[in-house]
Amino acid sequence: MSLKVYNSLTRKKEVFEAINAPYVGMYVCGPTVSGESHLGHARPFITFDVVYRYLMHLGYKVRYVRNITDAGHFEEEGREAEDKISTKAILEKLEPMELVQKYTNLYHWAMAKFNNLPPSIEPTATGHIVEQIEMIKKIITDGYAYEANGSVYFNVEKYNTDFSKKGMPYGMLSGRVLDDQIDSTRDLDNQEEKRNKSDFALWKNAPPEHIMRWQSPWGEGFPGWHIECSAMSTKYLGEEFDIHGGGMDLQFPHHECEIAQSTVCNHKTPARYWLHNNMITINGKKMGKSYNNVIKLSELFEGTHPILEQAYHPMTVRFFILQSHYRGTLDFSNEALQASEKALRRLWEAYEWLGKQEINAAVTASDKVQDEKVRQLIGEFDEFMNDDLNTAKVLANMFELSSVINSIKDKHIKADAISGATLQLLQQQLKLYIEDIFGLTGERTADDGKLDGVLQLLIDIRKEAKQRKDFVTSDKIRNELASLGVQLKDEKDGGVSYSIQ
RNA sequence: GGUCCUGUGGCCGAGUGGCUAGGCAGAGCUCUGCAAAAGCUUCUACAGCGGUUCGAAUCCGCUCGGGACCUCCA
Structure with missing residues (x-):
């Protein structure tokens, strides 16, 4: 190959x-x-x-x-x-x-x-x-x-x-x-x-x-x-x-x-x-000086151009570009960028969750079909890249794999359905492709753990409120955080995770 | 005028003779105190007209539409 x-x-x-x-x-x-x-x-x-x-x-x-x-x-x-x-x-x-x-x-x-x-x-x-x-x-x-x-x-x-x-x-x-x-x-x-x-x-x-x-x-x-x-x-x-x-x-x-x-x-x-x-177009027209339709990169990152409904993170833009084939035109719109923003977050969260799991390599697959499907999706990464760098197809496969990962997380798929070896391969190949080859990075801003500590405290307080059915307090914490751009997610197992916009 | 590319569902986009692209949005269900998130299911497609073929979104022709280059341009 x-x-x-x-x-x-x-x-x-x-x-x-x-x-x-x-x-x-x-x-x-x-x-x-x-x-x-x-x-x-x-x-x-x-x-x-x-x-x-x-x-x-x-x-x-x-x-x-x-x-x-x-x-x-x-x-x-x-x-x-x-x-x-x-x-x-x-x-x-x-x-x-x-x-x-x-x-x-x-x-x-x-x-x-x-x-x-x-x-x-x-x-x-x-x-x-x-x-x-x-x-x-x-x-x-x-x-x-x-x-x-x-x-x-x-x-x-x-x-x-x-x-x-x-x-x-x-x-x-x-x-x-x-x-x-x-x-x-x-x-x-x-x-x-x-x-x-x-x-x-x-x-x-x-x-x-x-x-x-x-x-x-x-x-x-x-x-x-x-x-x-x-x-x-x-x-x-x-x-x-x-x-x-x-x-x-x-x-x-x-x-x-x-x-x-x-x-x-x-x-x-x-x-x-x-x-x-190929070119990036905007309303079907090439973006260029002569067309007077350029969005400067600083404007894009800050959301200051009149066309923009919001600021877009550089990684959203990178992902947006990788979702198409490089030789085709790519049409810019707020809707398309917003779709990329959500998609990237979904992909990243699945990737991140899997990365944190301790995988027992000795586990054998109880669902051979599922295991084989995962292996095939991973194997196709190289195949698609070798075919004139088809990053779009690689990403499509990653989303299918994200579904599998989320299903494992939500226990819709049994933990041992897929072998430890396959899961380790998945961890490894996702890291290789998402971070090393596609150059995507996490959006979470670096902090020294204080923010995480504060959030964990709020999550604990909310949990206690929920236990005594004080939903006014629990919802207040959830909603106030949401308006600050911090979304709490109640996991299946009773745990709570969060994502920061 | 010349050279070339292109027309995929509400939006963005892969694909290219027979096999689900994928994402976002919409609908339903599961879960949930309610949500969100997540999972499952699901609805809208291959510009039009001909031709080739057992079979075309995919090849060929024509028509219509969009675009790029011919000038600095990623």
Whole structure:
């Protein structure tokens, strides 16, 4: 049983084979830190965090590189060269790097909230200007780029002509044919510098108002849109690495250009497997700046966006994302998030309860059918993950297992129906998948046990009240706690547990 | 206009030629002082029209609807 992933490059599910097992190199396009990340951005980072975790679980030694784009890119090509970061910096009266630092910090804060593991290397574009310039020089030397007025452009047509012969045409990833595109490319101003509309910038001459600028062989300027990823992936992962990930909207032109640049320099397609996650939509529309429908992560966690009916815990969002397949769109709504919130709580409580049970491994199953069913549901975790990381199916199985766990808890299923060995396996596999691979964590806030002590005291007082049929007191405790977000649950065996919202 | 994806029950979502997805919501029952929680049972599905097939939600065609990319974008 081996891992299969959908490779955008071949448009097929393929068996994953590492180039240099057990080592795996994975590059994922990170954020542009000119603003705060929004819900849509959360998806690739959570998706590839799970990929990272799963690969490690499979025994690979993964070098996970995720860049930070902190060198400004154009708002719009052509018009007065406006650098996104420097423009905003002027508005906010901040130094560009101060702004970049602020949003980088916010981004890291959100990643930590989501319990995403930090990547092995998180290189910045501004920290790799030298590498980018070197790469551009090489592309010029090889004849695939030209200089014009202090800017450097990639010659797409020449590349396409030469590399089509080698079976690597420009557009191989996105399925575009260059000839079709030339006509369909938008008519932009100030295109005279380019020989062809489809050419893209490797280096841009910086106009005087541009704050972020570096010295280069072509004068003062800043790197083009795509070169940083080629330069940094080559530097840290080599000329050919295993996985390249990112959002589907980056497939063209970003990844296509990346392939072209790297292929000229290294004579091979940079990554073997290209994985693309789909978009998060809101009312069926992609969440994005241009649609003016973004929910920033801080707004999501605090419930401060007008669309939001409440705040959503980062784990709710993580769970929500894992409940769908990464290649499908996922539609945001309050109802959907609220459903995820409840579902996650149910799953977690069953998981937590089982984890606390002392299991006698010597017990044999009195209900072979039930035992077998549980074993099968557990066994399918790997199977589903290996089938292009189907986290949704794994979660579905977990819910079926939760029913079994709750039935044991409520004694609807006999304690010895399932063997000790199976229950131990269940404990172990749930922990592995819920915590280690899916990266979910308990919502309970850490405290030093004082809160628990207080609650246990209240539970005792309520119990005594109930015994003398003083329901006014017992209900008061229950209801007051409920309004504070602490829910008491009377268990079958007379015990009382609680959950905190 | 070009390239491509998609249409599943009240909502979110798996699935993909014959076998229950799952979650949330709704209904009934069990438990309970009453609730909640939990368990059990249950109701709404595969856009429409044709075709292929013993059999299609699943394959093919058409129609209608939604969306993405072609420009920064996760």
